[in-house]
Amino acid sequence: MKVIETDLPGCLVVEPRVFADSRGFFYESFNHDKLAEHGMAPQFVQGNVSSSSRGVLRGLHYQWPKPQGKYVSVIEGEVWDVAVDIRRGSPHYGRWTAVVLSAENKRHFWIPEGFAHGFAVLSERAIFSYLCTNTYDASADASLRWDDPDLAIDWPVSDPSLSPKDAAAPLLKDVAEDRLPVYAP
Numbered sequence: 070m071k072v073i074e075t076d077l078p079g080c081l082v083v084e085p086r087v088f089a090d091s092r093g094f095f096y097e098s099f100n101h102d103k104l105a106e107h108g109m110a111p112q113f114v115q116g117n118v119s120s121s122s123r124g125v126l127r128g129l130h131y132q133w134p135k136p137q138g139k140y141v142s143v144i145e146g147e148v149w150d151v152a153v154d155i156r157r158g159s160p161h162y163g164r165w166t167a168v169v170l171s172a173e174n175k176r177h178f179w180i181p182e183g184f185a186h187g188f189a190v191l192s193e194r195a196i197f198s199y200l201c202t203n204t205y206d207a208s209a210d211a212s213l214r215w216d217d218p219d220l221a222i223d224w225p226v227s228d229p230s231l232s233p234k235d236a237a238a239p240l241l242k243d244v245a246e247d248r249l250p251v252y253a254p
Contacts, residue, residue: 070100072107077166080152080184081109083177096175098142099200109179111138117199118144121190126229127197128187129153129238132209133250136182138202146195147171148188149225153213155241156183159252163241165222183250185213189226211248212238 073082083104085096101110121127128151131137141150150170154161169191170176180186182202215224215231217240 070097070103072104072109074107075152075166075168077152077154077161077164079108079179079181080166081107081179082168083179085175085177087175098177099140104179111140111179111200111202113140113200113202115201115204117201117205119197119199121195121197122230123190123193124226124228124230126187126189126215126224126226126231126235128235129185129213129215130187131155131183131185131211131213131250132203132206133211133248135203135206135209136250137205138182139180139186140177140200141170141180141186141188142175142177142198143170143172144196144198145172146190146192147173148190148192148195148197150178150188151186151222151224152178152180153185153220153222154183155185155213156250156252157246159183162252163220165220167222183252187215189224189229191225211244213244214238214240217241
């Protein structure tokens, strides 16, 4: 298992070691001890799977005050996955990083608590898997505008298919301070 640091501290890409032969393949998608060596030691309490078609953009989502860390991967297809640091007081506040996740590359992406998350589907269809460190809580559910000009995310889609919630999401600068996580070094 190879762990790659991104340009956004705390967000990690995990490349599993794949064992393939004529029957198919096997890989270890998560190993608590190995990832703890890189500062990632989550306790997952909820798993989710979504299916989306080409051009769908989901996000940017987060929960506050009951944050979720997310360990995500793609089971089928390909997505462009984004994490945004939205922790008030963070030296990286408002910065984002992205990674392509696909069934082919078998990469996983760790998005820590305190970050917003979203993805755009690049293939005809994508099945996306999330392992979360906290259960979903509708009262803590929050989102940001995917095309917030202050974030300037370089999405690979120009006219995505959005949910009504995502289409109506606020800009980061319009979110009340008490609805954003706080940076704790």
